[in-house]
Amino acid sequence: MEIKKISSAVIKRLPRYYRYLGDLLEKDVVRISSRELSEKMGVTASQIRQDLNNFGGFGQQGYGYNVEHLYHEIGKILGLEHKYNIIIVGAGNLGQALANYASFEKRGFYIKSLFDVNPRLIGLSIRGIEIRDIDEMEKFVKEHDIQLAVLTLPKMKAPKIANDLVKWGIQAIWNFSPIDLNVPSDIVVENVHLLESLMTLSYTLNEKLKKDKEKK
Amino acid sequence: MEIKKISSAVIKRLPRYYRYLGDLLEKDVVRISSRELSEKMGVTASQIRQDLNNFGGFGQQGYGYNVEHLYHEIGKILGLEHKYNIIIVGAGNLGQALANYASFEKRGFYIKSLFDVNPRLIGLSIRGIEIRDIDEMEKFVKEHDIQLAVLTLPKMKAPKIANDLVKWGIQAIWNFSPIDLNVPSDIVVENVHLLESLMTLSYTLNEKLKKDKEKK
Numbered sequence: 001m002e003i004k005k006i007s008s009a010v011i012k013r014l015p016r017y018y019r020y021l022g023d024l025l026e027k028d029v030v031r032i033s034s035r036e037l038s039e040k041m042g043v044t045a046s047q048i049r050q051d052l053n054n055f056g057g058f059g060q061q062g063y064g065y066n067v068e069h070l071y072h073e074i075g076k077i078l079g080l081e082h083k084y085n086i087i088i089v090g091a092g093n094l095g096q097a098l099a100n101y102a103s104f105e106k107r108g109f110y111i112k113s114l115f116d117v118n119p120r121l122i123g124l125s126i127r128g129i130e131i132r133d134i135d136e137m138e139k140f141v142k143e144h145d146i147q148l149a150v151l152t153l154p155k156m157k158a159p160k161i162a163n164d165l166v167k168w169g170i171q172a173i174w175n176f177s178p179i180d181l182n183v184p185s186d187i188v189v190e191n192v193h194l195l196e197s198l199m200t201l202s203y204t205l206n207e208k209l210k211k212d213k214e215k216k
Numbered sequence: 217m218e219i220k221k222i223s224s225a226v227i228k229r230l231p232r233y234y235r236y237l238g239d240l241l242e243k244d245v246v247r248i249s250s251r252e253l254s255e256k257m258g259v260t261a262s263q264i265r266q267d268l269n270n271f272g273g274f275g276q277q278g279y280g281y282n283v284e285h286l287y288h289e290i291g292k293i294l295g296l297e298h299k300y301n302i303i304i305v306g307a308g309n310l311g312q313a314l315a316n317y318a319s320f321e322k323r324g325f326y327i328k329s330l331f332d333v334n335p336r337l338i339g340l341s342i343r344g345i346e347i348r349d350i351d352e353m354e355k356f357v358k359e360h361d362i363q364l365a366v367l368t369l370p371k372m373k374a375p376k377i378a379n380d381l382v383k384w385g386i387q388a389i390w391n392f393s394p395i396d397l398n399v400p401s402d403i404v405v406e407n408v409h410l411l412e413s414l415m416t417l418s419y420t421l422n423e424k425l426k427k428d429k430e431k432k
Contacts, residue, residue, distance in 0.1 A: 011419055015412035019394065042396070078415045079422025093313030100309050103394075103411060109418070148421070172421045174414060178235065178319075180258070188424055190417035192410070195319060196231035198390060199294045201406035202325075203227055205363070205388045206295025208404055 006054050006077075013051060014074055016041070021071040033064035075107075083108045085145055089161055090152035091116035091124075091131045094176060098150055099126040112144050134161075141168045148172045155179040222270050222293075229267060230290055232257065237287040249280035291323075299324045301361055305377055306368035307332035307340075307347045310392060314366055315342040328360050350377075357384045364388045371395040 020041055024032060034052075038045040052070070075081060086104075088095045091114040098104075099111055114131040116122060124131045132140065140146070149165045151158050151173055158177035165173065172188035175181055178196075181189055236257055240248060250268075254261040268286070291297060302320075304311045307330040314320075315327055330347040332338060337347045348356065356362070365381045367374050367389060374393035381389065388404035391397055397405055 012416065014419070015409070015415040018415065019409075019412065077419070079418040079425075080415065082418075082422060082425075084418065084421070093309055093316050097309030097313045098410075101410070104414065107411065107415070107418075109414060148417070171424065172417055174417055180232075186424065188417060188420045190413055190420070192408070192413055193231070193235075194314075194317070194408070195323065196235065197406055197408055198320065198325060199231040199234065199296065199323070200228060201364070201388055201390055201404060202295040202298075202300065202323075203230070203293070204404045204406070205300070206298060208387065208402065209295075209298075 010051050010054055014078055017048075017051070018071065018074045018078060018080075021067055021074065024067045025071055029067050031064050031066050037065070080107050083110060084148050086111045086148045086150060087137070087141065087146050088114045088150040088152065089116075089134070089137070089165075090114075090177075091118070091121045091126075092152060095150070095152040096126050098152070099129050102127070109148070112146060113140055115140075138164070138168055141165065141170065146170060148174065150174045150176070151181075152176045226267050226270055230294055233264075233267070234287065234290045234294060234296075237283055237290065240283045241287055245283050247280050247282050253281070296323050299326060300364050302327045302364045302366060303353070303357065303362050304330045304366040304368065305350070305353070305381075306330075306393075307334070307337045307342075308368060311366070311368040312342050314368070315345050318343070325364070328362060329356055331356075354380070354384055357381065357386065362386060364390065366390045366392070367397075368392045 020037065034045040034048045038048050041048070052065070086109055088099055088111060091099075095114055095116070099114055104111065111129050114126065114129060115134045115137045116131055117134050121131045122133050141149075147170065149162075149170045149172075151162065153161060155178050158175070158179050159181060162173060162175075162181045162183055166183050166187055170187070172190075173181060173183065175189055175191045176194070178193055180191070183189060236253065250261040250264045254264050257264070268281070302325055304315055304327060307315075311330055311332070315330055320327065327345050330342065330345060331350045331353045332347055333350050338349050340347045357365075363386065365378075365386050365388075367378065369377060371394050374391070374395050375397060378389060378391075378397045378399055382399050382403055386403070388406075389397060389399065391405055391407045392410070394409060394411060396407070399405060
């Protein structure tokens with residue numbers, strides 16, 4: 001399959017297509033028209049056709065899309081046919097919550113260990129995944145071919161740990177620490193800044209409440 | 217202060233400005249030039265000036281920005297001078313992790329209760345915040361002036377609960393459930409789809425690994 005250069009806007013929409021197609025697969029839906037998919041997803045059918053045409057266009061006139069085929073092709077584009085070995089650094093509630101997401105493994109993300117400094121946590125297991133002393137992290141990363149680290153550390157600790165991880169060969173960081181990491185540009189960083197997401201919500205809510213008041 | 221209609225791209229950048237200014241405040245920095253701020257944030261100084269000019273432009277030629285003033289003004293724009301009463305629906309690891317974020321309260325987000333169906337969780341407290349039976353939720357929402365609900369429910373349960381919450385007067389939903397909620401358009405919804413964030417990372421990581429291979 002020939003793949004053209006794809007815009008980042010399209011890329012950002014792919015996981016959502018993947019989620020909807022996965023839901024359809026679970027319901028044993030074999031095929032779907034772009035019109036039906038567009039109604040479900042609340043986007044236009046032409047947007048869907050355009051987006052999917054980037055990957056050769058999996059649809060057929062009068063048939064629509066084969067759900068399973070499209071699901072797997074999008075999965076491939078998203079890099080989900082690979083297996084990624086992950087560690088979670090910071091085994092507090094959030095780290096534990098992430099370790100509990102069995103759905104990550106279904107998509108090829110294997111959490112190999114958690115790490116923490118807290119002696120009360122070290123030695124415990126989450127779904128069979130051990131929490132280890134952060135002092136053992138260097139050895140572990142090097143011996144277990146870890147590509148991806150999830151950071152759920154306080155903002156003061158995150159930068160140093162991120163730098164160490166890069167030194168030890170980590171390729172990507174999924175960062176939940178409320179700080180922007182200063183790592184080399186070839187390291188993939190995806191930030192989840194929860195407080196900022198809540199502030200975006202608060203902005204919109206505040207605007208709505210102001211408008212509601214004006215109407216009265 | 218006169219506020220112009222602000223683009224959503226600017227809004228999305230505001231929480232990040234707010235975070236950097238908060239960090240500067242903590243370090244007792246009184247003023248900062250747009251050039252210094254731009255170096256810290258990795259954006260251009262002209263972007264910063266343009267963004268902040270939307271709000272009347274708080275900078276002064278030759279002086280820069282007063283950190284505390286700008287911090288508070290952006291806070292106001294983000295609706296952070298208000299207090300919001302929140303409940304968390306779903307008191308598993310993620311719900312508990314969110315209840316543990318003391319930083320939410322500092323910004324005016326008060327978590328009043330968690331709710332769950334699990335009898336082993338009901339009656340427990342996180343930082344003094346009680347986990348209640350989900351059957352008590354309607355009464356609680358109505359009696360405690362709850363504006364905002366955080367959903368950390370499995371995707372099968374989220375749609376019904378979201379509809380109930382809207383019926384009971386909830387104005388905004390911070391949704392961590394892996395599903396798009398179908399609520400009236402005047403309800404504010406902010407989604408945090410963790411698996412989709414991880415897939416975006418996986419796409420970029422996969423592209424990088426492919427390129428690394430080609431180079432060899």
